[in-house]
């Protein structure tokens with residue numbers, strides 16, 4: 001890909017989009033245009049961009065709201081906002097909404113090109129810093145894998161047995177259940193603990209970037225490759241490499257990865273030579289890889305290669321009293337960090353934590369406790385310090401689904417609505433849904449087909 005960066009242009013005025021696109025293309029940028037914020041979000045979810053350039057005034061979702069959505073969805077993608085001349089308030093609001101920069105309309109094309117180039121550069125730098133941070137994560141107190149509930153004990157047992165072997169391990173579990181923490185723990189308890197632990201998020205990078213990130217590249221392999229890069233496999237030499245969000249790896253990359261793993265050799269992008277490596281590979285995913293294999297989205301041969309041992313992290317809602325142990329641990333951590341004398345949690349608040357369904361798992365609990373410690377006016381976390389979602393959560397109601405609570409429906413309808421409800425709760429993971437529903441996967445598929 002020979003271009004300076006990929007820019008998404010969002011403006012409801014088609015002629016404006018065309019003018020900007022031509023200007024940027026002439027300066028070597030690749031551009032994609034769309035005419036509404038909702039189309040922009042759809043494109044950002046599907047494809048990789050280095051910068052988003054958006055107008056503020058658009059019918060429907062405004063450019064400022066779009067900034068906020070991108071900041072939540074893809075904080076690594078800088079947004080440049082076009083504001084009307086003389087409207088300083090809008091420019092300030094844009095920066096507050098998470099925009100990286102703004103340019104004033106009527107747009108001066110030379111300034112536009114410089115601003116976009118700066119934003120692309122910024123994105124590259126942040127990517128490198130994140131990578132460094134993930135590599136230098138020390139094994140401090142915050143990285144301990146807490147939990148004493150039955151499912152977590154089983155997990156700890158399996159971890160202790162699997163860690164010293166050199167086998168590939170597939171770590172599965174919903175988002176926020178602690179998969180990365182488990183990977184670090186496997187590394188610490190293995191014969192490779194003195195060597196590096198390196199983690200890479202396969203979902204965050206496009207196919208080309210991922211290949212050069214993993215295998216490295218020679219100088220001049222592509223436009224941006226001013227220097228040679230060793231790649232993460234070689235950075236992790238002798239140690240452990242975690243391929244996080246493995247279920248999102250592009251199919252073409254899966255082929256290259258499988259070859260490298262089987263031959264224990266890799267070829268840096270742009271090089272004629274293969275290099276041997278010695279790295280233990282761990283993979284983590286919140287997706288249902290077995291279904292992905294059945295649907296042709298994940299290669300079966302690669303699945304067998306990485307799934308030598310599987311460690312499954314149970315969702316937080318099934319860990320019983322661990323919820324309170326973890327809450328206490330996080331309260332202590334944030335109380336120490338903020339210097340606030342918060343000692344524990346009041347009973348009604350504790351009951352709510354046990355009742356709640358925790359779709360975001362341990363990460364959600366950690367965030368809730370950080371917020372609660374900041375908010376509380378007492379020496380304990382009270383029910384008022386919990387987010388509304390948790391405080392207002394009602395469990396135990398009879399499940400009917402549908403919009404009308406007085407509606408009377410057939411058992412068959414309840415079954416199909418409940419299946420849909422469970423699938424939504426577990427991110428469409430059919431293996432996990434079948435477990436919760438107490439049926440095997442084949443039965444679940446059959447029921448899905450008939451509904």
Ligand SMILES: Nc1ncnc2c1ncn2[C@@H]1O[C@H](COP(=O)(O)OP(=O)(O)OP(=O)(O)O)[C@@H](O)[C@H]1O
Pocket residue numbers: 142143144145146147173174175176177178179180181182244284285286326362363366
């Ligand atoms: N058992 C645990 N004990 C203590 N802290 C935990 C535990 N499990 C998870 N955490 C904390 O919860 C947060 C989320 O964990 P982690 O990033 O490992 O989850 P994950 O499953 O890899 O998430 P994702 O699938 O979204 O990448 C981290 O801050 C981690 O330290």
